[in-house]
Amino acid sequence: MGKVLVGNYxxxxxxxxxxxxxxxxxxxxxxxxxxxxxxxxxxxxPSLELAFRxxxxxNLPLEEVFFYGENSEKPSGK
Amino acid sequence: xxxQEKKSIVSLISTLLIFTVYLLYRYPQYPNEVLDSxxxxxxxxxxxLVLTLVSIAAHIVIxxxxxxxxxxxxxxxxxxxADELDKRIDLLAFRNSFAMFVSGFLLAMGSLVIDQPxxxxxxxxxxxxxxxxxxxxxxxxxxxxxxx
Numbered sequence: 413m414g415k416v417l418v419g420n421y422x423x424x425x426x427x428x429x430x431x432x433x434x435x436x437x438x439x440x441x442x443x444x445x446x447x448x449x450x451x452x453x454x455x456x457x458p459s460l461e462l463a464f465r466x467x468x469x470x471n472l473p474l475e476e477v478f479f480y481g482e483n484s485e486k487p488s489g490k
Numbered sequence: 491x492x493x494q495e496k497k498s499i500v501s502l503i504s505t506l507l508i509f510t511v512y513l514l515y516r517y518p519q520y521p522n523e524v525l526d527s528x529x530x531x532x533x534x535x536x537x538x539l540v541l542t543l544v545s546i547a548a549h550i551v552i553x554x555x556x557x558x559x560x561x562x563x564x565x566x567x568x569x570x571x572a573d574e575l576d577k578r579i580d581l582l583a584f585r586n587s588f589a590m591f592v593s594g595f596l597l598a599m600g601s602l603v604i605d606q607p608x609x610x611x612x613x614x615x616x617x618x619x620x621x622x623x624x625x626x627x628x629x630x631x632x633x634x635x636x637x638x
Contacts, residue, residue: 442573443573443574443575444569444571444573444575444576445569446492446493446494446569446575446634447573447574447575447576449492450575450634450637453637454637455636455637455638456575456637456638458574459574462574
């Protein structure tokens with residue numbers, strides 16, 4: 413199984429958004445906190461619908477929240 | 491360790507405990523001396539039926555007790571719903587569990603083909619049910635820890 417190829421900047425974006433907690437983000441996008449933990453650890457590639465909901469929470473386009481492969485660039489933010 | 495990981499471990503331990511205790515209680519009651527197949531079928535039928543019912547009831551009770559202990563120790567509430575990650579892991583765990591049971595079922599049928607006693611067929615069938623349950627719990631734990 414191993415690490416998934418879809419990475420994300422959720423942890424940084426949460427911090428930038430008034431230090432939003434994992435539980436608050438989970439409640440906003442309709443998943444459990446454990447799923448946010450798995451996403452941040454890179455253990456889970458979200459469905460397209462969940463990815464859009466997360467991006468919408470941060471008011472950012474999808475590609476500024478998620479990346480494919482080894483991308484290590486920081487998100488530009490708003 | 492997350493709620494789901496702890497729950498998988500509790501489920502695994504309770505499966506092992508329930509099966510072992512039940513086996514130790516029921517297996518000595520096997521009608522060794524009786525040649526009548528009707529009595530033997532009755533024994534195996536009740537063995538599987540009671541095991542299934544006891545297992546379901548025990549799992550429900552253990553799950554409730556686990557949730558109470560989880561709330562008391564962590565101060566957190568257990569997740570109230572299954573989201574897309576939970577459903578995906580459930581599906582993968584069910585696939586593994588089902589594959590294990592089907593393998594055992596085929597093995598049990600194979601034992602009849604090679605003229606093994608009926609007892610062997612039932613033992614293989616029950617072992618397959620037990621192992622499929624264990625496989626499901628281990629798969630859940632594995633996928634929650636390693637990711638999907």
